[in-house]
Structure formats: structure tokens, C-alpha cells
Amino acid sequence: MASRPTLKTIADQVGVTVSAVSLALRNDLRISQATRERIQQAAKELGYVYNRHAAGLRRGDSGTVAVCLNDLSNPFFTEFLGHMEACFREADRMMLFCHAHETPSIQARFIRQMAEHGAAGLILVPVAGTTREDLDGPQVRHLQDFPLVLISRDVADTSFDRVINDDVLGIRLLFEHLYEAGHRRFAWLGGGGDTSTARDRECSFRQQMDAAGLPVTSDSVHHGPTTLEFGDAMLKRLLAMPEPPTAIMCFSDIIAFGVLAACYRHGVRPGVDISVTGFDDMAAAAYSAPALTSVRVRTDLIGQCASELLLSRMAGEQFPPVRKVIPPELVVRASTGPAA
Amino acid sequence: MASRPTLKTIADQVGVTVSAVSLALRNDLRISQATRERIQQAAKELGYVYNRHAAGLRRGDSGTVAVCLNDLSNPFFTEFLGHMEACFREADRMMLFCHAHETPSIQARFIRQMAEHGAAGLILVPVAGTTREDLDGPQVRHLQDFPLVLISRDVADTSFDRVINDDVLGIRLLFEHLYEAGHRRFAWLGGGGDTSTARDRECSFRQQMDAAGLPVTSDSVHHGPTTLEFGDAMLKRLLAMPEPPTAIMCFSDIIAFGVLAACYRHGVRPGVDISVTGFDDMAAAAYSAPALTSVRVRTDLIGQCASELLLSRMAGEQFPPVRKVIPPELVVRASTGPAA
DNA sequence: TTACACAGTTCAATCGATTGAATAAATACA
DNA sequence: TGTATTTATTCAATCGATTGAACTGTGTAA
Numbered sequence: 134m135a136s137r138p139t140l141k142t143i144a145d146q147v148g149v150t151v152s153a154v155s156l157a158l159r160n161d162l163r164i165s166q167a168t169r170e171r172i173q174q175a176a177k178e179l180g181y182v183y184n185r186h187a188a189g190l191r192r193g194d195s196g197t198v199a200v201c202l203n204d205l206s207n208p209f210f211t212e213f214l215g216h217m218e219a220c221f222r223e224a225d226r227m228m229l230f231c232h233a234h235e236t237p238s239i240q241a242r243f244i245r246q247m248a249e250h251g252a253a254g255l256i257l258v259p260v261a262g263t264t265r266e267d268l269d270g271p272q273v274r275h276l277q278d279f280p281l282v283l284i285s286r287d288v289a290d291t292s293f294d295r296v297i298n299d300d301v302l303g304i305r306l307l308f309e310h311l312y313e314a315g316h317r318r319f320a321w322l323g324g325g326g327d328t329s330t331a332r333d334r335e336c337s338f339r340q341q342m343d344a345a346g347l348p349v350t351s352d353s354v355h356h357g358p359t360t361l362e363f364g365d366a367m368l369k370r371l372l373a374m375p376e377p378p379t380a381i382m383c384f385s386d387i388i389a390f391g392v393l394a395a396c397y398r399h400g401v402r403p404g405v406d407i408s409v410t411g412f413d414d415m416a417a418a419a420y421s422a423p424a425l426t427s428v429r430v431r432t433d434l435i436g437q438c439a440s441e442l443l444l445s446r447m448a449g450e451q452f453p454p455v456r457k458v459i460p461p462e463l464v465v466r467a468s469t470g471p472a473a
Numbered sequence: 474m475a476s477r478p479t480l481k482t483i484a485d486q487v488g489v490t491v492s493a494v495s496l497a498l499r500n501d502l503r504i505s506q507a508t509r510e511r512i513q514q515a516a517k518e519l520g521y522v523y524n525r526h527a528a529g530l531r532r533g534d535s536g537t538v539a540v541c542l543n544d545l546s547n548p549f550f551t552e553f554l555g556h557m558e559a560c561f562r563e564a565d566r567m568m569l570f571c572h573a574h575e576t577p578s579i580q581a582r583f584i585r586q587m588a589e590h591g592a593a594g595l596i597l598v599p600v601a602g603t604t605r606e607d608l609d610g611p612q613v614r615h616l617q618d619f620p621l622v623l624i625s626r627d628v629a630d631t632s633f634d635r636v637i638n639d640d641v642l643g644i645r646l647l648f649e650h651l652y653e654a655g656h657r658r659f660a661w662l663g664g665g666g667d668t669s670t671a672r673d674r675e676c677s678f679r680q681q682m683d684a685a686g687l688p689v690t691s692d693s694v695h696h697g698p699t700t701l702e703f704g705d706a707m708l709k710r711l712l713a714m715p716e717p718p719t720a721i722m723c724f725s726d727i728i729a730f731g732v733l734a735a736c737y738r739h740g741v742r743p744g745v746d747i748s749v750t751g752f753d754d755m756a757a758a759a760y761s762a763p764a765l766t767s768v769r770v771r772t773d774l775i776g777q778c779a780s781e782l783l784l785s786r787m788a789g790e791q792f793p794p795v796r797k798v799i800p801p802e803l804v805v806r807a808s809t810g811p812a813a
Numbered sequence: 814t815t816a817c818a819c820a821g822t823t824c825a826a827t828c829g830a831t832t833g834a835a836t837a838a839a840t841a842c843a
Numbered sequence: 844t845g846t847a848t849t850t851a852t853t854c855a856a857t858c859g860a861t862t863g864a865a866c867t868g869t870g871t872a873a
């Protein structure tokens with residue numbers, strides 16, 4: 134089998150040197166129009182495929198960016214992925230992708246490998262428990278001065294660029310909505326992981342409770358994984374309490390969907406007998422039964438903003454670390470109503 | 474700023490040649506244990522990062538595989554992504570990822586780019602309308618003899634390896650379940666795209682109707698996008714018919730969720746007043762309101778099978794084209810019941 | 814003592830594209 | 844006619860890792 138054609142193959146065919154071919158294929162004006170066309174024609178006929186290894190070796194840039202997410206089973210993160218992919222495609226960058234499964238070792242390995250591949254930048258949703266050391270320690274010296282943008286989750290004590298949602302505001306909007314509807318007995322179903330989002334949202338919930346003069350007891354705060362199962366299982370426990378909550382606030386839409394499913398089975402009417410809120414406002418929130426009151430995290434803006442930020446850094450632009458906080462929007466639907 | 478250390482940097486530091494370093498870092502026994510350890514130690518201290526461009530140029534293999542999916546907003550496909558990612562991670566292969574958005578031009582560009590990057594294999598869910606030409610034509614000569622596995626969707630007249638779900642069987646299982654429950658008036662909400670899955674499932678539906686002696690009219694077959702909106706919008710139209718269906722079979726869980734949402738708003742009780750089925754059995758199907766009767770497509774098996782197939786091809790194993798059809802499983806839940 | 818095997822290391826060519834400098838050819842200007 | 848200028852192309856070094864062949868020096872067999 135004939136091996137892949139190279140610049141040399143084309144050069145021989147056309148009767149010029151590899152330099153001319155190299156320049157011509159990149160449409161460099163130093164090569165005359167006529168020659169350029171002959172060369173490009175020959176390249177097409179021979180089925181030439183650009184060799185990025187060779188180019189990358191010489192130029193030191195592979196034209197790829199790396200994206201590492203922690204949880205693909207959550208549509209919230211795949212929304213990010215979609216938005217960023219579109220952004221990078223537009224910039225003609227390929228994407229190296231990793232699904233870290235909330236596992237630090239997978240994340241660490243990916244960071245090493247993407248460096249080996251000469252990725253020019255990294256967008257990261259750090260796995261739960263990621264510390265400053267993991268991104269800035271001696272094992273990852275190559276990340277010094279490396280374009281890196283954190284999204285969705287923050288990592289304490291670092292000065293990386295980051296684009297995150299305003300979780301404190303999101304919870305406040307939901308709480309105020311419920312409080313004004315007359316609710317006074319709240320339950321918080323929080324994320325169990327060691328992430329900034331889990332902390333910030335719960336913290337904001339506690340602040341709101343305090344500000345409203347409501348006590349936060351062990352009956353009002355619960356932790357678990359971001360799964361349908363968790364929400365489903367919790368409803369029963371909440372209803373079994375001597376004074377059940379009238380409003381259940383969930384860390385994520387996913388958990389809320391689990392709660393709604395359990396409500397359906399128990400014959401409890403969300404929005405009438407009890408109010409349920411999510412967080413993220415993923416596409417499915419508008420089509421749950423009933424439709425879910427939530428807070429829209431602007432994955433489009435965050436993804437776009439992060440991509441653009443990364444591309445600027447990759448282009449060598451110098452500016453102080455950016456910490457962009459995107460405000461979310463309250464979306465009221467049928468799963469919440471006046472306190473019974 | 475000091476530039477990245479290379480083999481030469483290490484060689485100078487230790488007092489050997491680059492050859493020795495190259496061999497030592499790959500643990501080649503030709504280098505003595507003592508020297509190897511000194512070299513590996515120095516590499517670690519210097520923060521050496523392997524340069525895959527250089528290695529790939531010399532060796533002609535970059536250690537990456539490419540994966541191209543058509544629709545990330547559908548959790549069904551992200552399930553695939555997760556399973557394959559795990560498989561390739563295990564094999565120490567990086568993944569180049571593309572979201573084709575059902576757009577042929579994006580798919581085509583990705584196929585070119587992954588070749589430029591020296592990806593050693595490709596897993597593809599072809600976008601709707603993909604033809605033999607797109608994968609086997611003159612523009613993609615490099616795909617000749619290139620390891621390529623199609624999943625989920627098939628492309629006619631090609632002899633690529635492929636791993637797909639048994640769509641015909643899936644529909645039959647659902648139909649029989651409904652027929653035995655007494656249903657005789659069916660509606661099919663089908664995928665609108667030009668894909669093998671859309672065709673096979675609808676075709677199977679028509680076969681079942683025929684076999685049962687039921688007429689297929691323009692009132693019983695409808696096409697639309699695989700979205701919640703489509704399912705939601707269709708329910709109203711179906712209910713407005715002179716003889717509404719008692720069973721609605723949906724091309725995908727996504728469409729079925731839309732139907733369930735509309736049922737909820739219209740006060741129609743799925744599983745009692747009407748029966749609704751999905752297809753795919755994504756995680757959320759067990760937690761919809763009510764839980765959805767569906768057919769479990771084994772994304773785990775398909776993903777794993779496809780990855781292993783690709784890795785075998787990449788390892789150079791020779792065998793005739795494989796066409797693996799994975800049987801799905803019927804999962805009966807509350808959204809279906811006896812005909813009213 | 815000579816020949817030989819062998820372990821450990823080095824030599825040098827190689828992969829394919831890029832690019833600053835050099836050259837050749839054509840044109841303009843004095 | 845000679846010199847400067849522009850245009851088109853080539854030259855040659857370079858990026859960093861790999862690898863078959865060549866080279867040392869030591870130990871073993873003849």
C-alpha cells in the first residue's frame with residue numbers, strides 16, 4: 134500500500150520544492166497564484182493529508198484545546214460541552230476530551246497527557262476535592278503560565294481565570310420566591326461533594342434562613358449525591374417528619390426530578406401540596422411533571438465566555454486573572470405555589 | 474522563561490546521550506538498571522514532559538482515537554460517550570471528540586482533522602443522511618483501510634465494522650406488550666431524520682401493525698425531531714382525533730417524556746387513560762411521572778463492543794467486517810397499562 | 814593468547830513541515 | 844548599460860524522539 138503523500142510527494146509531482154508546497158498550501162502570497170493553484174490541485178488529487186505532528190513539532194502548537202468535565206451523566210455539564218465545542222470549532226481548534234468521573238487520578242492523568250499532546254489550553258470543571266496543589270504543585274510544573282480556565286466550580290487559593298455561576302444569587306432568588314409565597318418550613322437537599330457549588334449554594338441557603346429568622350436544624354439540611362435516586366429516596370423521609378417541610382429546595386434539577394417522581398408515586402401534588410425547586414434549569418425542567426421551578430444557569434454564556442477567555446490567553450494576551458461571575462435567572466413554573 | 478526540558482536536557486544533566494535517555498524512560502532493558510534510575514530521577518526533577526509530536530512524527534502513531542457523535546443534548550448518546558471513554562482510558566488512548574450537531578459539514582471536517590492528527594481509529598455515529606460516499610469517497614481516501622466503527626446507526630452499502638441495537642426487536646417487544654394489554658389503536662411518533670434507526674423502528678412498527686391486521690393510516694404515523702417539544706405538541710393533536718389512539722409509541726424516550734409532560738397538563742393519566750412507550754431506556758425513564766415503559770438499549774455493551782473492536786483493528790488484527798447487533802430488553806413501567 | 818559473546822551505550826539517520834536567509838529572475842529606473 | 848527593486852522560488856537548519864547499526868569494554872571459552 135502506498136504510504137501517505139507528503140509535501141515531498143506533491144513537490145516532485147509539480148516540479149517544485151517542499152518549501153514552495155508548504156507555503157502554497159497555506160496560501161502564502163510569496164508563491165505566485167499560478168503555482169499555488171497547481172500545487173493545491175495536485176494536493177487534492179493525491180489525497181494529501183496535513184501532518185500535524187510534523188507541524189506541531191516545528192511550531193510547538195498543535196491547535197488543540199483540552200476540556201475535562203467531571204460528570205457526563207448530568208445534562209448540565211453536557212450543555213457546557215456543547216457550547217464550548219461550538220466555540221472552539223469556530224476557532225478551528227480540535228478538542229481533546231476527558232470525562233473525569235469525579236476521580237482525581239483520572240483528572241491528573243489527563244492533565245499530563247494533554248500537555249504531552251501539546252494542547253494549547255485547558256478548560257476544567259475540577260473534580261470534587263481538587264486543591265491548589267493539584268493544579269499548581271510540583272507535579273504539574275507545566276501548568277505554570279499555561280492557559281487554564283476553570284468553569285462552574287472554583288478552586289480556593291488559586292488565581293486561575295475562572296467563569297462561574299452566581300450560586301449565592303441563585304439560591305436567594307429561589308428562597309425569596311418561596312418565602313413570598315408564604316413558605317416557612319424549608320428543606321435543603323444539598324450536593325454531597327466537596328465542591329464550591331455545593332458549599333456556596335448551601336451556605337446561601339443558610340444565610341437566607343438566618344436572614345428570615347428561621348432556624349436551621351438537622352431536619353432541614355440533607356446531603357447526598359447529585360442523582361435522581363437521592364431525590365426520590367429523600368421525599369419519603371421528609372414527609373415522615375413530625376413537621377414536614379412545605380418547600381424543598383434541591384441542589385440540582387436532577388435531585389428535584391427525583392423528588393417529583395416520588396411525589397407522583399405518593400400522590401403528593403407538587404405546586405399544591407408541596408413546593409419543589411431545582412437548580413440549573415436544564416432543558417428537561419420545562420417538561421417534567423409538573424414543570425420545575427428552577428434557576429437558569431447560563432451555560433451558554435459561561436461556556437462562551439470561558440472559551441473566549443481561553444482563546445485570548447492562547448493568543449498571548451496579557452491581563453490580570455479574571456474571575457467572571459454570571460448571574461442566573463429565576464424561572465417559575467408549576468412545581469411551586471403558595472404554602473398550603 | 475526556561476523552555477520545556479527535552480531528552481537532551483536530561484541527557485546533559487545525567488551525562489549520557491539522548492538515545493540512552495529515550496530508552497531509559499521507556500524502561501528498555503538495554504539500559505542498565507542503575508542508569509535508568511538516574512535518568513528517570515532526573516526527568517522527574519526537571520519536570521520533563523513527553524513530546525508526542527516528536528514521537529508521533531517518528532513513529533507515525535499518536536495514541537489517540539477519535540469519536541464523533543451527532544447529538545449531545547440527548548443523554549442516550551452521552552451514555553455511549555461515557556462507556557467508550559472509559560474503555561479507551563483503560564487502553565491508555567486519548568480521545569479526540571466531536572459533536573457533529575447532525576451537520577454533515579462538521580462531520581466531514583472532523584474526519585479530515587482527526588486524520589491530520591494521526592488518530593489511529595474512529596468511532597462514529599453518522600449524522601442523518603450520511604452516505605457511503607461520505608465515508609468511502611474520493612475526498613476521504615485516507616479512510617481506506619482505516620479502523621472505523623459505526624455505532625447506533627448504520628450506513629447502507631458499506632462494509633465497515635458496526636455495532637448497533639436491534640431496533641426491529643425492540644419495537645416488537647413493545648408492540649407485543651401493548652397488544653397483549655388489549656391495545657388496538659396505535660400512534661407512532663417517529664424520528665424525522667434520515668437515519669437507519671428512524672427507518673428500522675418505523676418499519677418494524679408497520680410490520681407489527683400488519684401482522685396484527687391493523688391498518689396503518691396517516692393518523693397513526695407522525696414524524697418530528699427527537700425533542701421534548703415534539704412529543705409535547707403531538708399529544709394535543711392525537712387527543713383531538715375522532716378516534717384517539719389508546720397507545721402512543723415514541724421513537725425515543727425524549728419524545729415520550731414530552732408526551733408525558735403534556736399528559737400531566739391535560740389531566741390525562743398515562744398507564745390508565747392512555748399508554749405511552751419510549752425507546753432507549755435512559756436513566757431518567759425510571760424517574761419520570763409516571764415511570765416510562767421503554768426498551769433498554771445496551772449502550773454499555775455497544776460502547777464496549779465498539780471500543781474493543783476498534784482497538785483490535787488498530788492492533789492490526791485482520792478479520793472480515795463485523796456487524797454486531799445487540800438485543801435490547803423490554804422494561805415495563807407505569808406508563809403503560811390495559812387498554813381503557 | 815586469541816577469539817568470541819555480550820551487556821551497555823553511543824552514533825547518526827529519520828520522520829514531515831516550517832521559516833529566515835539566500836538566490837535567481839524579471840522589471841523599473843537613472 | 845548598469846544599478847536598484849521587486850517577485851518567485853530554493854536552501855538549509857530546525858523542532859524532539861526513535862531506532863538499527865556501530866562501537867566499547869568486560870568476561871568467558873577455546
